[in-house]
Amino acid sequence: MSLRDDLGLITPRLRRYARALSGAASIPGETADALVQRTLTYALQTGPLSPRSDTAVWLYSLLTQFHRDAENRLRGAAAAGESQSLYGGSIGDKTIAHAHLAADGLGAGLASLSLEEREALLLVVLENFSYSQVSHILRISRGVLIERLAHARTALTNAAGPKPSPVPGRPSYLRLVK
Amino acid sequence: MAAPPIISEEDLHAFVDGETDAQTNSLILAHLATSRADAARVENWRRQNDMIRAGFAKIEHEPIPLSLSLKPARNLPSDTPVRLVPRATDAPIIEEVSPPSLHAGDLAKLCAAIGIAFAGGMMAALVTPHVTGPLADLASSRSPSITRAEDSLPLPSQTLQIAGLREASLRETSLVDKGAVPEAGGKSKDGITAKAPPNDFSPAPLLFRDLAALELSVAGFQIGTAERDPALCLFLATKADEPLTICLAKAQAPENFGFRTTEAAPLRSIDWPEKTSHFALAGYLPQRALMELAQRIHARIGASSASQ
Numbered sequence: 001m002s003l004r005d006d007l008g009l010i011t012p013r014l015r016r017y018a019r020a021l022s023g024a025a026s027i028p029g030e031t032a033d034a035l036v037q038r039t040l041t042y043a044l045q046t047g048p049l050s051p052r053s054d055t056a057v058w059l060y061s062l063l064t065q066f067h068r069d070a071e072n073r074l075r076g077a078a079a080a081g082e083s084q085s086l087y088g089g090s091i092g093d094k095t096i097a098h099a100h101l102a103a104d105g106l107g108a109g110l111a112s113l114s115l116e117e118r119e120a121l122l123l124v125v126l127e128n129f130s131y132s133q134v135s136h137i138l139r140i141s142r143g144v145l146i147e148r149l150a151h152a153r154t155a156l157t158n159a160a161g162p163k164p165s166p167v168p169g170r171p172s173y174l175r176l177v178k
Numbered sequence: 179m180a181a182p183p184i185i186s187e188e189d190l191h192a193f194v195d196g197e198t199d200a201q202t203n204s205l206i207l208a209h210l211a212t213s214r215a216d217a218a219r220v221e222n223w224r225r226q227n228d229m230i231r232a233g234f235a236k237i238e239h240e241p242i243p244l245s246l247s248l249k250p251a252r253n254l255p256s257d258t259p260v261r262l263v264p265r266a267t268d269a270p271i272i273e274e275v276s277p278p279s280l281h282a283g284d285l286a287k288l289c290a291a292i293g294i295a296f297a298g299g300m301m302a303a304l305v306t307p308h309v310t311g312p313l314a315d316l317a318s319s320r321s322p323s324i325t326r327a328e329d330s331l332p333l334p335s336q337t338l339q340i341a342g343l344r345e346a347s348l349r350e351t352s353l354v355d356k357g358a359v360p361e362a363g364g365k366s367k368d369g370i371t372a373k374a375p376p377n378d379f380s381p382a383p384l385l386f387r388d389l390a391a392l393e394l395s396v397a398g399f400q401i402g403t404a405e406r407d408p409a410l411c412l413f414l415a416t417k418a419d420e421p422l423t424i425c426l427a428k429a430q431a432p433e434n435f436g437f438r439t440t441e442a443a444p445l446r447s448i449d450w451p452e453k454t455s456h457f458a459l460a461g462y463l464p465q466r467a468l469m470e471l472a473q474r475i476h477a478r479i480g481a482s483s484a485s486q
Binding site for chain 1: 192195222223226230231234238
């Protein structure tokens with residue numbers, strides 16, 4: 001299977017990750033697709049680093065880096081007092097990046113995370129990568145990854161607000177399996 | 179008696195994320211049975227995971243925008259009896275006869291052939307590059323192996339309708355049935371104008387009609403059969419025999435107009451929104467030449483739709 005075929009197969013997943021990761025644009029899908037397009041174009045121009053490298057890990061690394069670059073440009077623009085983002089939306093601080101998602105609980109939770117925490121959580125939970133693969137994509141150790149996951153999960157819990165406590169004597173993790 | 183192993187928070191995260199082996203799982207489950215606080219945390223994390231997956235699940239199944247399409251020329255599966263063979267592929271070409279350029283009348287026949295396929299409740303992408311026979315030949319070349327009932331394929335029918343192809347094609351089919359095959363410009367021999375109704379933007383017929391004026395010949399076409407496929411792709415050739423592909427799809431959302439270029443040398447593509455549709459043009463032409471062609475197509479489609 002050629003690289004082009006691989007890219008075609010993985011594009012829907014990359015779009016999902018990009019959409020979850022980025023939200024700075026007035027039209028979120030457009031921002032995400034711009035990131036994916038840049039990733040695919042770069043991948044086609046350069047090719048994989050080695051024939052044995054994991055294409056998915058490589059592509060997610062690229063997309064993550066491109067997204068970080070875009071975020072840095074946004075922050076630079078915000079610091080310079082410019083009101084328009086790279087993709088046309090207004091910017092101010094990092095939480096605005098997920099303002100479009102904040103209408104629901106999940107969006108509010110993701111908006112409360114730092115970029116590093118969001119990357120870690122989405123790669124593990126949404127994209128189902130192993131800790132080893134995510135460590136490679138984010139270029140961090142396993143320990144740092146778990147630390148980010150822990151922070152992200154705590155932040156999501158806090159953003160969701162207090163939950164009713166489970167019924168005493170009946171741990172909620174026990175489920176009847178038929 | 180040995181003390182029970184201490185379960186760390188790291189272990190709990192790994193457990194939730196499926197990173198622990200069977201032995202560790204047993205230890206953690208035993209721990210959770212005795213620690214309600216940790217059990218509640220684990221359950222909460224699991225709910226969070228489920229929410230995140232469910233929140234973004236539908237994106238993976240959305241149609242891929244044409245701007246992300248990596249294949250300038252799509253082939254039907256190799257077992258398809260009638261192959262659609264764009265010339266810019268590395269697939270083996272069965273016949274080495276150069277396809278003749280199609281005249282406007284042939285384009286109308288192509289359009290009508292699509293209409294016949296759909297009017298008969300069938301889905302087909304079955305045109306050879308050599309469209310020289312009468313219309314009946316085109317219709318009879320439909321292969322049973324790639325036809326399915328229309329009700330099992332609601333989306334292609336829907337997208338074609340939105341792209342404006344199906345409605346116009348059916349209208350042309352009815353004219354053909356009466357022996358009044360439309361000619362160039364959408365006008366039939368008996369003077370009936372095969373035009374979309376006012377305010378009904380139909381990019382596909384407009385494109386068919388204008389190809390001759392753009393000095394492009396048709397080598398084949400393909401109708402989208404899956405949700406992610408464009409509604410229609412035309413495999414074209416310039417006067418200098420440079421291969422090109424143009425695809426149309428329903429726009430996912432209202433878009434601001436602009437040409438977007440993607441380059442993966444030597445292949446280049448340009449895509450742009452056109453009212454309710456999205457166009458993508460790809461080929462091996464130099465960037466400037468491809469852009470000029472995209473602008474000409476946009477100008478002609480835009481002018482034609484404005485006059486409707």
